[in-house]
Amino acid sequence: GAVVSQHPSWVICKSGTSVKIECRSLDFQATTMFWYRQFPKQSLMLMATSNEGSKATYEQGVEKDKFLINHASLTLSTLTVTSAHPEDSSFYICSGGAGANVLTFGAGSRLTVL
Amino acid sequence: GQSLEQPSEVTAVEGAIVQINCTYQTSGFYGLSWYQQHDGGAPTFLSYNALDGLEETGRFSSFLSRSDSYGYLLLQELQMKDSASYFCAVRRSNYQLIWGAGTKLIIKP
Numbered sequence: 001g002a003v004v005s006q007h008p009s010w011v012i013c014k015s016g017t018s019v020k021i022e023c024r025s026l027d028f029q030a031t032t033m034f035w036y037r038q039f040p041k042q043s044l045m046l047m048a049t050s051n052e053g054s055k056a057t058y059e060q061g062v063e064k065d066k067f068l069i070n071h072a073s074l075t076l077s078t079l080t081v082t083s084a085h086p087e088d089s090s091f092y093i094c095s096g097g098a099g100a101n102v103l104t105f106g107a108g109s110r111l112t113v114l
Numbered sequence: 115g116q117s118l119e120q121p122s123e124v125t126a127v128e129g130a131i132v133q134i135n136c137t138y139q140t141s142g143f144y145g146l147s148w149y150q151q152h153d154g155g156a157p158t159f160l161s162y163n164a165l166d167g168l169e170e171t172g173r174f175s176s177f178l179s180r181s182d183s184y185g186y187l188l189l190q191e192l193q194m195k196d197s198a199s200y201f202c203a204v205r206r207s208n209y210q211l212i213w214g215a216g217t218k219l220i221i222k223p
Contacts, residue, residue, distance in 0.1 A: 034210065043201060043215045044157070093156055103147075103211065105156040 002028050004096050006106025013084055014114055020080045021109045023094035029074040030096035034103070035067075038091045050077040084113040116140045118214035120202055125220045126192055134187045134217045136202030144205040146178050146185045151216070152198045160187070162205070189219075197221045 003026040013019050023033060031052045036044040048069050049057040056069035068080040081088055093108040118138045126132040136146065145164035149157035163169055163178035163185060175188040189196055199218050203211040 043213045046210070046213075049210060102159045102162065105158070108156045 002096070002102075002104040004030075004094065004104045004106040006094050006109055008109055009107055010110040010112075012112045012114065015085050016083055018080055018082045019084055019111060020078055021092055021094070021111075023077045023079070023096075023106050025075045025096045025104075028096070030077070031074060033071060033077040033094055033096045035069060035077075035079050036093045036095065038093060038108075040091075044093065047079075052077075081111065084111070086113045089113045116204075116206075116212045118202055118204060118212060120200075120214040120217045122215065123218045123220065125222065128192055128194060128221055128223050130192050131188065131190045132192060132219065134189075134200050134202075134219070136185050136187075136214055138183050138185075138202070138204050138212075138214075140204045140206060140212055142206045143180070144207065146176070147203045147205060147211065148174075148176050148187045149201045149203060150198050151201065157201060160200075192221050194221055194223070 005024045005026055011019055033050040035047045037047050038044045046059050047062045050069045050071040052071045052074050058064045066082055071077040089112050091108050091110050093105055095103040095105045120136045145162050147162045148160040150160050151157045161169055161176035163176050166178055166180055168175055168177045173190045178185040199216040201216045202214040206212055
Protein backbone atom coordinates (compact mmCIF):
# COMPACT_ATOMS: atom_id res chain seq x y z
CA GLY A 1 0.00 0.00 0.00
CA ALA A 2 0.87 3.65 -0.24
CA VAL A 3 3.33 4.89 2.35
CA VAL A 4 4.11 8.40 3.46
CA SER A 5 7.24 8.85 5.51
CA GLN A 6 7.37 11.85 7.78
CA HIS A 7 10.21 12.96 10.01
CA PRO A 8 11.22 13.94 12.51
CA SER A 9 8.57 12.20 14.58
CA TRP A 10 9.24 14.56 17.43
CA VAL A 11 11.35 17.64 17.90
CA ILE A 12 12.07 20.02 20.74
CA CYS A 13 13.46 23.41 19.91
CA LYS A 14 14.10 26.76 21.51
CA SER A 15 11.84 29.70 20.90
CA GLY A 16 12.96 31.73 17.91
CA THR A 17 14.54 28.87 16.01
CA SER A 18 13.23 27.25 12.84
CA VAL A 19 12.23 23.65 12.39
CA LYS A 20 11.87 21.72 9.15
CA ILE A 21 9.55 18.75 8.79
CA GLU A 22 9.85 16.46 5.78
CA CYS A 23 7.19 14.36 4.17
CA ARG A 24 8.04 11.80 1.51
CA SER A 25 5.78 9.59 -0.56
CA LEU A 26 7.69 6.33 -0.81
CA ASP A 27 5.83 4.36 -3.45
CA PHE A 28 3.68 6.85 -5.29
CA GLN A 29 4.00 10.26 -6.81
CA ALA A 30 2.20 12.96 -4.91
CA THR A 31 1.51 16.04 -6.98
CA THR A 32 -0.48 17.33 -4.06
CA MET A 33 0.17 16.97 -0.36
CA PHE A 34 -1.67 18.41 2.59
CA TRP A 35 -0.32 19.75 5.84
CA TYR A 36 -2.42 19.58 8.96
CA ARG A 37 -2.00 20.72 12.53
CA GLN A 38 -3.70 19.04 15.44
CA PHE A 39 -3.87 20.32 19.00
CA PRO A 40 -4.52 17.85 21.83
CA LYS A 41 -8.01 16.34 21.77
CA GLN A 42 -8.97 18.41 18.75
CA SER A 43 -9.59 17.70 15.10
CA LEU A 44 -7.15 18.09 12.26
CA MET A 45 -6.93 21.59 10.90
CA LEU A 46 -5.82 21.92 7.30
CA MET A 47 -3.02 24.44 7.11
CA ALA A 48 -2.09 24.36 3.46
CA THR A 49 -2.15 22.42 0.24
CA SER A 50 1.26 21.79 -1.21
CA ASN A 51 1.51 21.58 -4.99
CA GLU A 52 4.54 20.17 -6.75
CA GLY A 53 6.37 22.85 -8.68
CA SER A 54 4.16 25.73 -7.61
CA LYS A 55 3.27 27.80 -4.59
CA ALA A 56 1.34 26.28 -1.76
CA THR A 57 -2.23 27.29 -1.08
CA TYR A 58 -2.73 28.37 2.51
CA GLU A 59 -5.93 28.21 4.49
CA GLN A 60 -7.36 31.36 5.94
CA GLY A 61 -5.57 32.45 9.07
CA VAL A 62 -2.38 30.51 8.38
CA GLU A 63 0.67 32.74 8.05
CA LYS A 64 2.51 31.78 4.88
CA ASP A 65 5.66 33.57 5.99
CA LYS A 66 5.73 31.61 9.20
CA PHE A 67 4.90 28.20 7.80
CA LEU A 68 7.01 27.82 4.70
CA ILE A 69 6.05 24.97 2.41
CA ASN A 70 8.18 23.64 -0.38
CA HIS A 71 7.18 20.88 -2.77
CA ALA A 72 10.17 20.60 -5.03
CA SER A 73 9.61 17.08 -6.29
CA LEU A 74 6.82 14.57 -6.74
CA THR A 75 7.92 12.69 -3.65
CA LEU A 76 8.98 15.38 -1.18
CA SER A 77 7.18 18.20 0.56
CA THR A 78 8.62 20.15 3.47
CA LEU A 79 7.11 22.39 6.11
CA THR A 80 9.39 24.85 7.89
CA VAL A 81 8.11 26.51 11.02
CA THR A 82 10.09 29.74 11.17
CA SER A 83 10.86 31.61 14.38
CA ALA A 84 8.93 29.07 16.37
CA HIS A 85 7.16 30.10 19.56
CA PRO A 86 5.56 28.01 22.29
CA GLU A 87 2.11 28.50 20.78
CA ASP A 88 3.36 26.69 17.67
CA SER A 89 3.78 23.52 19.71
CA SER A 90 1.48 21.00 18.11
CA PHE A 91 1.21 17.76 16.17
CA TYR A 92 1.89 18.36 12.49
CA ILE A 93 0.76 15.75 9.98
CA CYS A 94 1.18 15.54 6.24
CA SER A 95 -0.86 13.49 3.84
CA GLY A 96 -0.88 12.57 0.20
CA GLY A 97 -3.48 11.20 -2.15
CA ALA A 98 -2.38 7.75 -3.17
CA GLY A 99 -5.71 6.71 -4.56
CA ALA A 100 -8.80 8.39 -5.88
CA ASN A 101 -10.49 8.76 -2.53
CA VAL A 102 -7.92 7.77 0.03
CA LEU A 103 -5.49 9.96 1.86
CA THR A 104 -2.40 8.36 3.30
CA PHE A 105 -0.96 10.11 6.31
CA GLY A 106 2.54 10.40 7.59
CA ALA A 107 3.12 9.35 11.18
CA GLY A 108 3.11 12.95 12.32
CA SER A 109 5.67 15.24 13.92
CA ARG A 110 5.21 16.42 17.47
CA LEU A 111 6.78 19.84 17.90
CA THR A 112 7.51 21.27 21.32
CA VAL A 113 8.84 24.81 21.46
CA LEU A 114 10.43 25.78 24.75
CA GLY B 115 -19.76 27.95 5.96
CA GLN B 116 -18.43 24.45 6.30
CA SER B 117 -19.41 22.29 9.22
CA LEU B 118 -19.51 18.66 10.22
CA GLU B 119 -21.14 17.48 13.39
CA GLN B 120 -20.47 14.24 15.19
CA PRO B 121 -20.81 13.26 18.85
CA SER B 122 -17.80 14.07 20.96
CA GLU B 123 -17.79 10.80 22.83
CA VAL B 124 -19.46 7.40 22.64
CA THR B 125 -19.18 4.56 25.14
CA ALA B 126 -19.89 0.93 24.33
CA VAL B 127 -19.23 -2.54 25.64
CA GLU B 128 -16.80 -5.02 24.12
CA GLY B 129 -18.56 -7.25 21.64
CA ALA B 130 -21.41 -4.79 21.07
CA ILE B 131 -22.34 -2.69 18.05
CA VAL B 132 -21.94 1.09 17.94
CA GLN B 133 -22.98 3.70 15.42
CA ILE B 134 -21.25 7.05 15.06
CA ASN B 135 -23.30 9.65 13.20
CA CYS B 136 -22.08 12.54 11.11
CA THR B 137 -24.08 15.38 9.60
CA TYR B 138 -22.46 17.86 7.30
CA GLN B 139 -22.99 21.19 5.63
CA THR B 140 -20.34 22.02 3.08
CA SER B 141 -19.91 23.80 -0.21
CA GLY B 142 -18.92 21.09 -2.62
CA PHE B 143 -19.31 17.42 -1.89
CA TYR B 144 -17.58 14.49 -3.50
CA GLY B 145 -17.94 11.98 -0.72
CA LEU B 146 -17.74 11.19 2.99
CA SER B 147 -14.70 9.52 4.50
CA TRP B 148 -14.08 7.97 7.87
CA TYR B 149 -10.70 7.82 9.59
CA GLN B 150 -9.54 6.20 12.80
CA GLN B 151 -6.91 7.78 15.01
CA HIS B 152 -5.37 6.21 18.08
CA ASP B 153 -3.88 8.50 20.72
CA GLY B 154 -0.54 9.84 19.56
CA GLY B 155 -0.86 8.33 16.10
CA ALA B 156 -1.80 9.50 12.65
CA PRO B 157 -5.23 8.97 11.11
CA THR B 158 -5.78 5.83 9.11
CA PHE B 159 -8.36 5.46 6.37
CA LEU B 160 -11.42 3.33 7.12
CA SER B 161 -13.98 3.96 4.40
CA TYR B 162 -15.30 6.28 1.74
CA ASN B 163 -18.85 6.74 0.45
CA ALA B 164 -19.51 8.71 -2.70
CA LEU B 165 -22.96 7.30 -3.36
CA ASP B 166 -25.96 6.69 -1.15
CA GLY B 167 -26.03 3.40 0.63
CA LEU B 168 -24.05 1.10 2.83
CA GLU B 169 -20.43 0.07 2.30
CA GLU B 170 -19.21 -2.89 4.31
CA THR B 171 -15.61 -3.71 5.10
CA GLY B 172 -15.28 -6.47 7.63
CA ARG B 173 -16.52 -5.37 11.03
CA PHE B 174 -16.87 -1.78 9.86
CA SER B 175 -19.65 -0.39 7.68
CA SER B 176 -20.32 3.14 6.52
CA PHE B 177 -23.55 4.66 5.28
CA LEU B 178 -24.32 7.80 3.33
CA SER B 179 -27.49 9.69 2.51
CA ARG B 180 -26.64 12.65 0.32
CA SER B 181 -30.18 14.01 0.39
CA ASP B 182 -30.03 14.17 4.19
CA SER B 183 -26.38 15.28 4.34
CA TYR B 184 -25.88 12.46 6.78
CA GLY B 185 -23.71 9.46 7.23
CA TYR B 186 -22.67 7.02 9.89
CA LEU B 187 -19.96 4.56 10.76
CA LEU B 188 -21.07 1.25 12.20
CA LEU B 189 -18.65 -0.85 14.19
CA GLN B 190 -19.63 -4.41 15.02
CA GLU B 191 -18.17 -6.97 17.40
CA LEU B 192 -16.30 -4.25 19.20
CA GLN B 193 -12.83 -5.04 20.41
CA MET B 194 -10.74 -3.15 22.94
CA LYS B 195 -8.34 -2.18 20.16
CA ASP B 196 -11.17 -0.22 18.53
CA SER B 197 -10.87 2.37 21.29
CA ALA B 198 -9.81 5.44 19.35
CA SER B 199 -11.10 8.66 17.90
CA TYR B 200 -13.13 8.45 14.72
CA PHE B 201 -13.35 11.34 12.30
CA CYS B 202 -15.78 11.90 9.50
CA ALA B 203 -14.49 14.09 6.70
CA VAL B 204 -16.10 15.50 3.59
CA ARG B 205 -14.03 15.32 0.43
CA ARG B 206 -14.47 18.74 -1.05
CA SER B 207 -12.26 18.44 -4.09
CA ASN B 208 -8.95 17.02 -5.24
CA TYR B 209 -8.43 14.98 -2.05
CA GLN B 210 -8.99 18.05 0.12
CA LEU B 211 -10.94 17.09 3.22
CA ILE B 212 -13.01 19.05 5.69
CA TRP B 213 -12.85 17.27 9.05
CA GLY B 214 -15.34 16.76 11.82
CA ALA B 215 -14.24 17.31 15.40
CA GLY B 216 -13.94 13.59 16.03
CA THR B 217 -15.74 11.07 18.22
CA LYS B 218 -13.85 9.44 21.03
CA LEU B 219 -14.98 5.83 21.30
CA ILE B 220 -14.56 4.32 24.75
CA ILE B 221 -14.96 0.57 25.00
CA LYS B 222 -15.55 -1.10 28.31
CA PRO B 223 -14.90 -4.78 28.96
